[in-house]
Amino acid sequence: MTHPITPVPLLDPRRQNFPLRTELTAAFHEVLDSGQFILGQAVEVFEQEIADLVGSKHAVGVTSGSDALILALMALGVGEGDEVLCPTFTFFATAGAISRVGATPVWVDSCPVCFNIDVSMAAKKMTSRTRAIIPVHLFGQTAEMDQCNAFAKEHGLFVIEDAAQSIGAKYDGKSAGSMSDFGTYSFFPSKNLGGFGDGGMIVTNDDELAEKARVLRGHGAKPKYHHLLVGGNFRLDPLQAALLSVKLAHLKSYAEGRAANAQFYIDKLSHVPGIRQADPALCCGGEVIEPISNDAEPELILPVAGPGREHVWNQFTIRARGVAKNGASTRDALLEFLRERQIGCEIYYPKTMDQQPCFADVASDPATLGNAHVLANEVLSIPIFPELSEDERSIVADAISSFVNAWHR
Ligand SMILES: *Cc1c(COP(=O)(O)O)cnc(C)c1O
Numbered sequence: 184m185t186h187p188i189t190p191v192p193l194l195d196p197r198r199q200n201f202p203l204r205t206e207l208t209a210a211f212h213e214v215l216d217s218g219q220f221i222l223g224q225a226v227e228v229f230e231q232e233i234a235d236l237v238g239s240k241h242a243v244g245v246t247s248g249s250d251a252l253i254l255a256l257m258a259l260g261v262g263e264g265d266e267v268l269c270p271t272f273t274f275f276a277t278a279g280a281i282s283r284v285g286a287t288p289v290w291v292d293s294c295p296v297c298f299n300i301d302v303s304m305a306a307k308k309m310t311s312r313t314r315a316i317i318p319v320h321l322f323g324q325t326a327e328m329d330q331c332n333a334f335a336k337e338h339g340l341f342v343i344e345d346a347a348q349s350i351g352a353k354y355d356g357k358s359a360g361s362m363s364d365f366g367t368y369s370f371f372p373s374k375n376l377g378g379f380g381d382g383g384m385i386v387t388n389d390d391e392l393a394e395k396a397r398v399l400r401g402h403g404a405k406p407k408y409h410h411l412l413v414g415g416n417f418r419l420d421p422l423q424a425a426l427l428s429v430k431l432a433h434l435k436s437y438a439e440g441r442a443a444n445a446q447f448y449i450d451k452l453s454h455v456p457g458i459r460q461a462d463p464a465l466c467c468g469g470e471v472i473e474p475i476s477n478d479a480e481p482e483l484i485l486p487v488a489g490p491g492r493e494h495v496w497n498q499f500t501i502r503a504r505g506v507a508k509n510g511a512s513t514r515d516a517l518l519e520f521l522r523e524r525q526i527g528c529e530i531y532y533p534k535t536m537d538q539q540p541c542f543a544d545v546a547s548d549p550a551t552l553g554n555a556h557v558l559a560n561e562v563l564s565i566p567i568f569p570e571l572s573e574d575e576r577s578i579v580a581d582a583i584s585s586f587v588n589a590w591h592r
Pocket of ligand 1: 247248249250273274276277319345347348368369370371381382383
């Protein structure tokens with residue numbers, strides 16, 4: 184059998200940016216003509232727009248989502264000798280930021296339903312040095328923030344929400360990033376508010392922390408050439424800010440497009456024998472993933488929004504369980520199957536932070552990170568970007584159906 188191949192990309196930012204060309208070009212010219220290339224009005228306007236969007240009092244534009252995390256930790260005075268709790272199943276930047284400020288990351292396991300830090304697993308990781316916790320709102324939905332904030336309050340910890348992948352997501356009606364000491368965002372082109380290079384933002388409701396973050400963003404100087412603190416150059420470019428302001432006006436419709444694609448996959452696939460959707464009732468309850476034996480039927484599990492959460496679907500991440508007929512993991516077999524058909528897909532993330540060579544010296548007890556290790560072997564993300572056409576998403580869903588149907592032949 185031959186397959187007529189229509190490639191489906193995992194992401195294509197051109198489709199999103201092309202319809203905005205006129206507006207983007209005008210915004211570019213406005214900054215060009217202003218001659219203001221460091222901070223200034225375009226950055227201030229964009230900061231206010233983000234603050235309004237997420238319902239935070241202050242927003243500070245920074246160089247990237249990674250630097251946003253570093254700056255938040257610096258503003259909170261977290262550094263040498265401190266420990267910071269974070270999920271081991273996350274993008275590197277979360278853990279990297281902790282290390283970069285001289286603190287030690289302490290790995291916490293994840294919930295297999297929402298993929299986020301399972302705070303019920305964090306208590307046994309506490310020591311007298313623990314200063315902060317960084318929940319990461321992975322793939323477009325928030326962590327269990329009531330549980331997280333209650334835990335932090337009980338133990339006197341700072342909370343920084345890494346909302347790089349979840350701008351606009353909600354938890355009990357509150358915006359991702361707005362529920363703690365600091366929230367951080369990224370405008371890397373693959374994020375839901377995708378920029379034209381690197382960019383990021385931090386938000387806070389605390390006047391003093393906001394001021395400290397602003398000072399640290401410009402080498403700790405206040406006033407100019409009088410350095411109160413050792414900061415860095417963490418400034419968001421006005422060109423980037425002006426272009427992002429144009430796109431921000433469309434963020435809601437982008438999220439709707441992503442949600443429609445997610446619903447399409449769920450409607451189309453969740454009733455196929457061998458595929459089910461994750462059970463939101465099991466979200467963040469300390470569930471431990473049962474091992475799956477080599478001769479068990481493989482299974483695909485589709486993602487779901489946890490209780491009280493509004494998902495913005497930065498990724499549509501499937502869990503592929505078990506072992507395929509040829510002995511490869513079901514996930515690797517599915518990846519290969521989709522790639523043969525030129526369907527974009529990616530493993531976010533193939534290794535947890537405790538498995539990274541650069542963190543080999545960080546103390547870790549793998550027995551307490553079982554879910555995360557299983558997830559790294561099971562996850563696969565498929566195209567979900569808002570401009571995906573109806574034909575394309577059908578091609579993706581049909582391919583996954585036929586991959587699963589082949590098990591039963
Ligand atoms: C993308 C991302 C970051 C880093 O953002 P950059 O802008 O690429 O530096 C941090 N944390 C998470 C979870 C991310 O996905």
